[in-house]
Amino acid sequence: MADISDPAFQALRQSIHDTPSLHERLFNLTDPDDFIAAVRQLASIQGYDLKEEDVRQSMHTGRKAWIERTRT
Amino acid sequence: MTPLDALSGWIPLFLSIRDHQPTLDWGYMGRERFTEPFCQDTLQKLASRPFNRLLRRQSGLDLLLERAQRHPGLPLKGMVFHMSRCGSTLAAQWLTALSDSVVLSEPEPLDTLLQWPKPYSDTETVRALLAALGQPRRESDRQLFLKTDCWHMVHIDRLLTAFPGTPWVFVYRDPVEVLVSHQRMPGWHLVPGSMTGHGMQPPDEVMNHSLGHGAWVLSVIMDQARQAMERHDNGLLLNYSELPEALESKLAAHFGLDLTGLGTDNLRTVTGRHSKQRDTAFHPDSAEKRAAADAHILELTFRWLNKHYQLLEQLRLNSADHNG
Numbered sequence: 001m002a003d004i005s006d007p008a009f010q011a012l013r014q015s016i017h018d019t020p021s022l023h024e025r026l027f028n029l030t031d032p033d034d035f036i037a038a039v040r041q042l043a044s045i046q047g048y049d050l051k052e053e054d055v056r057q058s059m060h061t062g063r064k065a066w067i068e069r070t071r072t
Numbered sequence: 073m074t075p076l077d078a079l080s081g082w083i084p085l086f087l088s089i090r091d092h093q094p095t096l097d098w099g100y101m102g103r104e105r106f107t108e109p110f111c112q113d114t115l116q117k118l119a120s121r122p123f124n125r126l127l128r129r130q131s132g133l134d135l136l137l138e139r140a141q142r143h144p145g146l147p148l149k150g151m152v153f154h155m156s157r158c159g160s161t162l163a164a165q166w167l168t169a170l171s172d173s174v175v176l177s178e179p180e181p182l183d184t185l186l187q188w189p190k191p192y193s194d195t196e197t198v199r200a201l202l203a204a205l206g207q208p209r210r211e212s213d214r215q216l217f218l219k220t221d222c223w224h225m226v227h228i229d230r231l232l233t234a235f236p237g238t239p240w241v242f243v244y245r246d247p248v249e250v251l252v253s254h255q256r257m258p259g260w261h262l263v264p265g266s267m268t269g270h271g272m273q274p275p276d277e278v279m280n281h282s283l284g285h286g287a288w289v290l291s292v293i294m295d296q297a298r299q300a301m302e303r304h305d306n307g308l309l310l311n312y313s314e315l316p317e318a319l320e321s322k323l324a325a326h327f328g329l330d331l332t333g334l335g336t337d338n339l340r341t342v343t344g345r346h347s348k349q350r351d352t353a354f355h356p357d358s359a360e361k362r363a364a365a366d367a368h369i370l371e372l373t374f375r376w377l378n379k380h381y382q383l384l385e386q387l388r389l390n391s392a393d394h395n396g
Contacts, residue, residue, distance in 0.1 A: 016127060018078055027100045027123040035122035055126065062125035065097075069086045 008048040016042065032059070079139060084204050085115055085128065087184040094192045096131050099124040105209045107168060109161050111179040133192065136200045145203035146174055146216035150327035151231060151240040155293050156222040156261070157253035158245035159315040162343060162354065164219040166319045169342045170329070172214040176205055178221045186227050187269035198234040217327070223261055223270050223289060225296045232304055239326050240304075242297040244384055245312035247290060247377035249361035251369045254286050262286035287372040294380035301387055309388040313358065316343035 016022050022042075029035040036055045043050035085099035099118050108114045118124055150167075154160030161177065168175040176182075185193050185201055206216040224231070225242070232238065254262055261267055262282040264274060267289055278284040301307045308326045310318055320339065324331055331339070344354060365373075 013127060017129060020078055020080055023081060023100050023123075024102050026127070027102050027121060029123070030121060032122045035126075039126065059122060059125040062128060063120075066086070066119040066125075069088050069097075 008046075009043075009050065009054075012039075012043050012046060012048060012050070015046070032056075082129065083118075083207070084136065084181045084201060085119055085124070087181050087188075094133050094188065096133065096136055098129040098131065100127070101209075103209065106175060106177070108177075109165060110177050111205075115180065133197055133200075136204055137196060140200035140203040143203065143207065145206040146208055146213060148202065148206070148218060148235045148238050149173075149215040150217045151235070151238055152217065152219040152243065153225045153228065153240060153297065154219070154222050154243040155225075155245065155247075155250060155290055155297075156259055157250045158243050159310075159312045160219060160222075160243040162315060163241075163243060163310075163319060163323060164217070166316070166323075166339060166342050167217045167219075169339050172212050173217060174206055174209060174213050174215075175217045175219065176202070177219040179205055179218075181205065182218075183221050183224070186224065186230070195230070195234045198230065202234075222259075222293055223267055223272070225293045225300070226270055226272065228296065228300045228304070237306060239306045239308070239328070240300075241308040241310050241323060241326060242300070242384075243310045243312070244294065244297065244381070246358065246362070247287075247294075247373050247381050248365045248369060249312070249358055250290065251283065251287060251372060251377075252361040252364050255283060255369065258282060259286065261289045283368070284372060284376075287376040291376040291380055294377065294384060298380065298383050298387065309384055309391065311385070311388060312356075315356075316340075316354070319343060 016026070016039075026035065026038060029038055036052055036059075039055060040050045040052065079098070081100055081102045082098045083101045085097045088095050088097070099115075100121075100123055101118055104114065104118065106114050108117075152160055152163055152167075164175050164177045167173055168177075181201060182198070182205075185198060187193075191197075202216070202218065206218075208214075218231075220227075220231070228240070232240070262285055264279045264282060264285045266285075267274070272289065272292055274285055274288055278288045297309070301309065308322065310322060314322065320331065323329075
């Protein structure tokens with residue numbers, strides 16, 4: 001879904017998807033700044049320097065896809 | 073609750089066609105519940121969460137089908153069909169107030185699926201979609217109810233094939249009052265041509281006329297309801313004029329609800345307020361709406377709706393005599 005095509009980011013997404021205990025914790029971060037910080041921290045643990053602007057851009061893309069979804 | 077796995081707490085947010093393939097976007101819902109008047113309000117909130125902006129999952133329908141095998145969801149105990157602006161949302165909110173029920177009110181993913189051709193929208197996929205949306209969200213959840221979009225009355229055969237024997241109700245109202253409501257705040261089905269995805273091809277005379285188109289769609293819905301009552305068992309006709317009392321009596325009996333110990337005071341709090349503007353008190357407004365009907369609405373009602381309404385009323389009253 002995200003437009004960050006970096007394999008390291010894809011690996012991070014996959015590892016989050018595969019870890020149910022993270023879903024609730026990250027989902028409950030309703031403030032975008034807190035959420036982005038948490039995701040970047042998880043990336044850092046995996047040795048991946050995830051840029052804040054890239055996360056924001058990807059979140060924007062995800063939001064746009066929701067808004068532009070078609071009913072058919 | 074289902075055992076924790078990688079998709080625990082995830083639900084289908086929306087369906088779309090990408091690269092000519094049916095695609096499902098899953099979003100995390102966690103412990104949130106469908107408590108808004110419409111599913112879409114809840115889905116909108118979920119989609120706005122940072123997590124679901126960045127980390128939605130995409131899959132084909134295969135994952136939906138596969139997951140339904142292991143997580144079949146709550147049993148569907150009742151379906152609410154309706155003609156719009158007739159008290160059906162009040163009925164859905166009343167069901168939502170039950171301590172053991174999940175209510176899916178006009179879920180958009182189902183609307184999308186029902187417009188897709190087979191095999192994408194076959195019976196098994198419809199069941200699998202409701203299984204994914206209708207997972208228990210509290211320890212006490214035991215049963216699922218579906219309130220469809222009003223135009224889904226034309227899909228009742230498909231839905232009853234997917235969920236055979238499920239009790240269903242058709243909520244309706246004096247069509248003059250319904251049209252007055254749509255004149256003030258038009259529904260989606262007033263957009264000419266908006267129902268073609270559901271197999272409804274409007275006659276030319278309403279193609280440039282939104283209220284006329286709406287009246288024609290309502291005529292199709294009411295006619296389908298009458299035919300469904302003759303074709304299927306387990307149907308109940310409920311007129312707006314019987315609300316809210318009939319929820320606790322007729323609807324509860326029809327859906328097999330045991331209200332003892334469920335707190336009828338709490339349920340009556342729901343029926344005492346407006347279903348879509350929950351800070352506002354609910355009060356029947358038939359007289360006000362009938363008084364507001366102009367000549368155009370009366371003409372449209374005569375042209376498209378009176379006959380169907382009278383036939384439904386005959387069926388309802390005959391049934392009451394028969395049971396009474």
